[in-house]
Amino acid sequence: MEIYKADVVIVGGGGAGLRAAIAVAESDPSLKIALVSKVYPMRSHTVAAEGGAAGVKRPDDSFDYHFHDTVGGGDWLCEQDVVEYFVKQAPVELTQLEHWGCPWSRTADGHVNVRPFGGMKIQRTWFAADKSGFHILHTLFQTSIKYPSIKRFDEYFVVDLLEDEGRCQGVVAIEMATGEFTMIEGKSVILATGGAGRVFRESTLGGIVTGDGMALAFRHGVALRDMEFVQYHPTCMPITGLLFTEACRGEGGYLVNKDGYRYLQDYGLGPLQDKPKNKYMELGPRDRLSQAFWYEQQKGRTIEHPVMGSVVHLDLRHLGEAYLRERLPLIYEMAETFMGIDPAKEPIPVRAGVHYTMGGVRVAGNCESSLPGLFAIGECASVGIHGANRLGSNSLTELLVFGKVAGDEAVKKAQSLPPGNSATLLKQAQAAEQRVLALKTKTGGTERVATIRKEMVKSMEDGCGIFRVAETMQANCDKLAELRERFKNINLDDKTSVWNTDWLSAIELDYQLDVAQAMAHSAINRTESRGAHQRLDGPDGAYKVRDDVNFLKHSDAFYVPGSAPRITYGDVKITKSPPEVRVYGAAGEKADQERKASHV
Amino acid sequence: MSKRRPYVRPMGGWWKKNPFYVEYMVHESTALFVAAYAITLLVGLVRLGQGEAAWNGWLEAMKSPLSIVAHLAFLVAIAYHAFTWFKLFPLTMPPIIVNGKKLEPEVVVGSGWTAAVLAALALLGIVWRIAA
């Protein structure tokens, strides 16, 4: 087995991983950084983010406003001390990215421009047309090339963490081009592997979003926190799930039902507004908009299409072609290429689809998990800023802010710790190699990867949808347990070494099943409705409402080998925003004024 | 030992695989006709320097059927070369930005043609007047 001795190992080369790598390289150029990624960094799914990144920019905005939007948007399940740090660092990091060359869209006088976004009181979303994630990722990747201490392991697939002396000390990875194993030692290991949305059927996500880092930490006894909170994005392309950014609505797009009626006014987001108004109508938060879609469907007011199913219309026509081409060029092209629709002339059919995992590897504000030396950042982590529902454009900023934090913390750790015991680590790595190789070489199985995956994503969609009831959630838990059993009987078509994606997708499926179980069991145990977790059941519908007495708590899912995960609950850190009723539109404005009055 | 064995595909006959490449090769080969015509003119110049008899000899040679056929071929080939050469303008020129927008390729090619036609007409006019 190849051995590489690094100081800091980063798993995942997306926005968070790259930002962390740069932070380490800048803070101590003598440290060796291993940046390990199963795809070339610019393929990472950060690339697909469209709308933008939130950070206070305008004089009429404040950190306090951003804080309250975020905490309220998260239905008070946020770690408020972490959110306070986050909103203060946001503009610093976004400016840093500008200095590195990110082509943020600008105002006529040459300053960075900001656009409105759902659930945000003031315009504070920095954007690069509708390819913000793409530009952030490429800027970070290209900037990372400047630092010789960053050694990239591109197209290396991590299969296990190494743990000795009570701390995480490296990873074992497959070099995809050869199928051979490499042990990469490090005194700090940062997971930046992204979300897990591909456990669902219809999602906005790329094929690589399979929850690898979550599963790796989970299997090493680290809790996955708040996994029941899965964000449905209200405006996705039917069938494929491809995303039409929230910026479509930030720029003034309407959502209408089959009668051409802007239905959001019926769901506590009104009254009707002609121009985009922050926190009103189409600029409400994603959970509320996706739920409204579901209600419209129940009422029979969605448009029924023989192939696409139930859809509503995203209407951009009144914005005009020139404006759309400037602000939403990618959206324009996607509508043309994938749907044959000219959005300046026709409304776009959309429906809600899975978009983001709010939960993840439980970490403290310094991004370190309960396993010393193991950090997690970005979508794979739960550092506590999203709570029960993430506000659009907070996650791109999160990559930067906490990428930097984790990088700096990993440096401290790497500088203070002695090297590990290589012999012990190698033994562990070899055991992992044997285990993973066995999956490839074993014969006689009858199950196909694709079949199990197909059944999993269907079951998750049925059991962990926008609205949930115990019965289907239980069916989902049972189904996942069955699939876990059947996975043991898997058989691969490809038993070779070079570029064996049959094998790699089986390992991914193994990760996905673990993460899906964490989601399913966290969901069925939370007998209330909060943010993206909405239930329709309970005695007299008791679970339909938020229950702060019992569930103003984070859920923690712990791995139990061969069985369902164990779910426990932990406290939520509240500093200055005690839970309130979560309202938007006119009601939200009224509540804001009342809060202000009571503070004076 | 790595089991990688990257396979490099041969490049032989690459230009026949795509009409775009064929057009490129034709464009490139018509440059030979441009060169041939330039040489013809150059020879004329040299003959002119050698005195009246030499010059008249060259003029006579130009009138031969073979020469006329060759010149017709030059005309066709050079016209094609010019056509495809102008087509390359947007690729090879620095973009012209007017009011923050890049000039459309059609405009660039069109302006090139317009300039060429005007120049040719002017030249023709001058020659006409001298001849008259």
Next chain:
Amino acid sequence: MAPPVKRQTRKGKHPMSEQKIIEIEVLRYKPESDQAPHSEVYKVPFTDDMSVLQGVQYIKDNFDGSLTFRWSCRMAICGSCGMMINGIPKLSCESFLRDYYPNRITIEALANFPIEKDLVVDLSGFIEKLEAIQPYIIPKEPRTLEQGEYIQTPEQFSQYIQFTSCINCTLCYAACPQVGLNPDFIGPAAMALLHRYNMDSRDGGQAQRMELVASEEGVYNCSAVGYCSEVCPKHVDPGNAVNVNKINAAKDYFLRFLSPKGGAQ
């Protein structure tokens, strides 16, 4: 013979579910058992909404799990899924089976790259080229974070923004015969990225990048075939970046006689 490149858009609206069968011929290569690549044909049931990528995924999921290809985002932004489709370099996620039916589709790994396995090519050479061009801001006037952002007028912005759109899909390398003939040629996408930084008003690194532009691997390998810009799915026009840098390199060469720092200063 391959038809000229054209952006295919959907004719007629909303896909109907009627299922048809299309033949997909894939150039397969298994390095551990094959001496050279060979073709295999699969009969794939499809609906009008299915991309070529989905066709290939169908083969992997249902017929042969060993079929190997790269893909991720499905929306033409991650740059993973480039293939030769009927001889033309394309992103398979935004090419649709219906546009080829009822004819057979042939699929092959991107041209001008070594094939690792099936549709996966060796991109390490391309990545090294990207790394070689210093693709990062070398500040003209360094600025602290407290000073806030650089000001960039719409005029300055329009100078470089087009060249930031490259998704590194390498279709332009597969389109460039000069890359095929001389794999060391720095090539269209990397040169477009170099140009992107040179044209950015925040950057002052042009002089440092000029050496590579004029080098043995540089722009003079380009014979202005122009197919790179033709196949670019993001309208980056990398061929223009290469050719404009021929002019820049020539200017730089002559101005070097006048100033020891060269023309870029």
